[in-house]
Each structure stands twice: as C-alpha cells, then as structure tokens.
C-alpha cells in the first residue's frame with residue numbers, strides 16, 4: 139500500500155476500484171487509476187465481487203479493432219456522445235472516470251443485454267466496459283473524435299486508424 143495516501147483517500151480508491159471492477163474493467167486499466175492497491179489486491183477484489191470468477195487476462199481491446207461492422211458506429215456514436223456530454227472536456231489530459239461510468243451505465247440502460255459475454259457476435263459496441271474505456275481514451279488522445287455531420291445532422295464517432303475511412307459511417311450506412 140502506498141503510505142503517502144491517508145486512510146480516507148485510500149478508502150476512496152477502494153471505492154473507485156470496486157466501481158470499476160464491478161463493471162469488469164480490465165485490471166491493467168484499474169491499476170492506472172488506483173495507486174494504493176497492488177495488482178494482487180485488485181485481482182482479489184475482482185474475485186470477491188464476481189463470486190470467485192478470475193479477471194480476464196490477455197490482449198486489451200484496441201480502438202482500431204472495436205468496430206468490425208459499419209452498424210457499430212451507430213452505437214459507438216451514442217456512447218461517445220454520452221461520454222462527451224458528461225465529461226464536457228473538463229480535463230484535457232486525463233480521461234474522466236466519472237463520465238465513463240455515467241455514459242456506460244446509461245448506454246447499458248438504452249441497450250440492455252448487449253454485453254459481449256452474452257452476445258459475442260453482437261454489432262452493438264462498446265460491448266463491455268473495457269471497450270467503453272478504450273473509446274474514452276481514444277477521444278482523449280485524438281485517435282478518435284466525435285464530429286458533427288452536416289449531411290445527416292448527427293454526431294458521428296470517427297476512428298482515425300480503423301477498418302473504416304475517417305468519415306461519418308452513419309451516412310454510408312444509408313447508402314449501403
């Protein structure tokens with residue numbers, strides 16, 4: 139445990155770790171946010187919350203491979219829009235955890251039962267909280283942006299290095 143944190147701050151971190159792990163955020167992302175818990179403690183907390191299930195390991199989701207279908211941009215744009223509304227760009231340098239939590243919970247209410255472990259081939263993305271995290275991160279470091287489209291008058295998520303060209307995919311959906 140990091141001795142520089144006082145007890146109250148440590149409790150706040152445990153609370154944050156709990157919120158992130160409850161939504162099954164990959165432990166390496168949790169580590170970036172919670173400095174006073176070790177990886178072992180984070181993994182133990184995950185198992186406690188999820189009744190003995192171990193956290194996932196292996197490759198982390200990447201922004202350029204989240205959207206495999208053009209339709210996914212409809213949903214990604216909804217999530218990105220919720221996140222941007224909630225974060226309002228208050229911090230230029232760090233992703234806003236409270237905004238991701240809000241946007242993800244809201245997104246899950248709009249599209250219940252879409253989570254990937256239940257529907258592995260679903261087109262609704264982000265399909266889990268870690269993908270939502272990666273989308274928020276990509277918006278922050280300009281690997282993606284939410285752009286107003288003059289043609290369809292909606293906000294569309296643009297992913298710069300993905301499988302689809304960096305323009306409004308929702309307009310292309312209509313012309314397919």
Ligand SMILES: [Zn+2]
Pocket residue numbers: 287288289290291292294306307308309
């Ligand atoms: Zn458009």
